[in-house]
Amino acid sequence: MSDPELLRVPSRFRTIEDVLETARRMSLSSVLVLGELSDGSLVYLEGPDMTISEANWLLDRMKAVLMFPGHFERRER
Helix, strand or coil: CCCCCCCCCCCCCCCHHHHHHHHHHHCCCCCCCCECCCCCCCCECCCCCCCHHHHHHHHHHHHHHHHHHHHHHCCCC
């Protein structure tokens, strides 16, 4: 039996495992994971073959969405 199809991406998740499982099921072409450890240390993980420029571009695009959410449309997958 195959995995169930992802019909909608939740806007909030309960666990980190849920976030990562959803990302896996979406077959993303680029992945950048940002996190913080309990001691305040930052964690930065990138997908295979991602350049610094590509990571920066992805961060800049996401900052625009966070700063001006009304200018972007949330699409269901």
